[in-house]
Amino acid sequence: MTVIHKVNVEEQAILAKKAAKTLSLLTTEEKNEALHTIADVLDAEYATIIAANKEDLAQGIEKGYNNAYMDRLSLTKERIQDFAQGLREVADLEDPTGIVDSDWTLDNGLNVQKITVPLGVIGMIYEARPNVTVDATGLALKSGNAIVLKGGSSAIHSNQKIVEVIHRGLEQTKIPKDAVQFIASTDREATQQLFTMKQHIDVLIPRGGGSLIQAVVDNATVPVLETGVGNCHIYIDADADVNKALAILVNAKTDRPAVCNAAETAIIHKNWFEKNKDALVSTLSENNIAVHGDETAMQAIPGAIPAGEEDWANEYLSTDIAIKIVSSADEAIEHIDEYGTKHSEAIITENKEVAVKFMKLVDAAALYHNASTRFTDGSALGFGAEIGISTQKLHARGPMGLPALTTIKYLMNGNGQVR
Incomplete structure (x- = not known):
C-alpha cells in the first residue's frame, strides 16, 4: 500500500522555487530530453x-x-x-520561452527587447483525473516552470506513484527532481496553505468542479489562472442540416459525458424542432440520452421530465441533457448569456449570417459553427496537452497550452545611458 506522509507544504514550495532557477537556465534540448526520459520511464x-x-x-x-x-x-x-506519448508531443512543440516578441532602439541608443520567460512556480490544484499530474508536469517543465501539485484525495495513491516515477525519470536528466513537488496529503489545511504562499508560488491553477474553482478564487492570495466549469450549449438553428445537427449533438453529449467540454443543454429553434422532432426523438432514444425539457420539449419527447431552473445551470456530467425550444437565435443567445459559463458554445446552421451573429455576440472562450464542443481541448487543437481551460479574459483564455505558462520580461542593453 502507498504511504501517505505528513507534509510540509512551505518547504516543498521553497524547494520548487529554488529548482525553478536551475530550470530557467536549461536549453530547449535539455528540457526535451527530460520529457522523453520521463515518458520512457512511465x-x-x-x-x-x-x-x-x-x-x-x-x-x-x-x-x-x-x-x-x-x-x-x-x-x-x-x-x-x-500520458507518455503526450509528453513526447509536448517535447516536439516550440519552446515558448526566450522568444523576442519585439526589439527596438531608442533615440539615445538604448536597446529594448521584450521576451517571453517562465512564470516561475505553478501551483496546480485538481480533482480526480491522474492524467492531469502528467500533463501539468510536462507543460510546466517544457515552459521552464517548476510545479507544486495538489491532487484530490480520490486519486491520492495514483498521483503519488506517478510523481515517484516522474522523479526517477528526472534523476537521469538535468532537471532537478525538486522541480516537481506533490503534496501527498488529504488534509484540507495543506490546500489552504498553498492558497497563501505568494512569496513562493507565482500562480495557482485550479482544475475541477465548480466548488473547487470557487474556493480557490475566493480564498487565494496567490494570483489565480481561473479555469471554468462547462455548462456548454448546442444551438440548433432553424436552418440547421438535420444530419449535422444530430451527429454533433450526440458527439458533444455522449463521447465523454463527464468532461467539461461536453454539451449540457440543447437549444432548438421551434421550426427545426417541429420539422425534425421524430428524428431527434429517435436519436436521443438510441443513444440513451435522458431529457429534461421545457414545456414544449417535454410534451413532444417521450420520457422527458420537466426542466427546472437548476437544469439550465447544471453541469450534468452524465448522459442527461436539458432541452429548450426557442423562437429565434436572439432568444438562444439570451439564454446562453444567462446560464452559460463562458466555456464552449456551438451553433448548428447553414445560415452564415446567423452564424456570424452568434459567434460575435456569445461571450465564451471557444465558439463553434457546425462542429462539436468536444474540440475545446489542448491536444485536439494541436497544443500537445493543456493545463486547463481558462474562462477568464486576462492573460490567457480557452485551452491553456505552453504559451499560457509564460510571461514577459523587458531587457534593456545600453552603453552608459542615464536619464
Whole structure:
C-alpha cells in the first residue's frame, strides 16, 4: 500500500522555487530530453502505477462514486501510454520561452527587447483525473516552470506513484527532481496553505468542479489562472442540416459525458424542432440520452421530465441533457448569456449570417459553427496537452497550452545611458 506522509507544504514550495532557477537556465534540448526520459520511464513502470490506482478505485467503490467519476479516476496500460506519448508531443512543440516578441532602439541608443520567460512556480490544484499530474508536469517543465501539485484525495495513491516515477525519470536528466513537488496529503489545511504562499508560488491553477474553482478564487492570495466549469450549449438553428445537427449533438453529449467540454443543454429553434422532432426523438432514444425539457420539449419527447431552473445551470456530467425550444437565435443567445459559463458554445446552421451573429455576440472562450464542443481541448487543437481551460479574459483564455505558462520580461542593453 502507498504511504501517505505528513507534509510540509512551505518547504516543498521553497524547494520548487529554488529548482525553478536551475530550470530557467536549461536549453530547449535539455528540457526535451527530460520529457522523453520521463515518458520512457512511465511506459516501463506502468504496472506499478496501475497497482496504486487499484487502491484509489477500491476506495471509490466504497464511497459510491458514480460510473463517470470512476472512469475519470481509472488507469490502464493504454491510458498511461497515452500520458507518455503526450509528453513526447509536448517535447516536439516550440519552446515558448526566450522568444523576442519585439526589439527596438531608442533615440539615445538604448536597446529594448521584450521576451517571453517562465512564470516561475505553478501551483496546480485538481480533482480526480491522474492524467492531469502528467500533463501539468510536462507543460510546466517544457515552459521552464517548476510545479507544486495538489491532487484530490480520490486519486491520492495514483498521483503519488506517478510523481515517484516522474522523479526517477528526472534523476537521469538535468532537471532537478525538486522541480516537481506533490503534496501527498488529504488534509484540507495543506490546500489552504498553498492558497497563501505568494512569496513562493507565482500562480495557482485550479482544475475541477465548480466548488473547487470557487474556493480557490475566493480564498487565494496567490494570483489565480481561473479555469471554468462547462455548462456548454448546442444551438440548433432553424436552418440547421438535420444530419449535422444530430451527429454533433450526440458527439458533444455522449463521447465523454463527464468532461467539461461536453454539451449540457440543447437549444432548438421551434421550426427545426417541429420539422425534425421524430428524428431527434429517435436519436436521443438510441443513444440513451435522458431529457429534461421545457414545456414544449417535454410534451413532444417521450420520457422527458420537466426542466427546472437548476437544469439550465447544471453541469450534468452524465448522459442527461436539458432541452429548450426557442423562437429565434436572439432568444438562444439570451439564454446562453444567462446560464452559460463562458466555456464552449456551438451553433448548428447553414445560415452564415446567423452564424456570424452568434459567434460575435456569445461571450465564451471557444465558439463553434457546425462542429462539436468536444474540440475545446489542448491536444485536439494541436497544443500537445493543456493545463486547463481558462474562462477568464486576462492573460490567457480557452485551452491553456505552453504559451499560457509564460510571461514577459523587458531587457534593456545600453552603453552608459542615464536619464
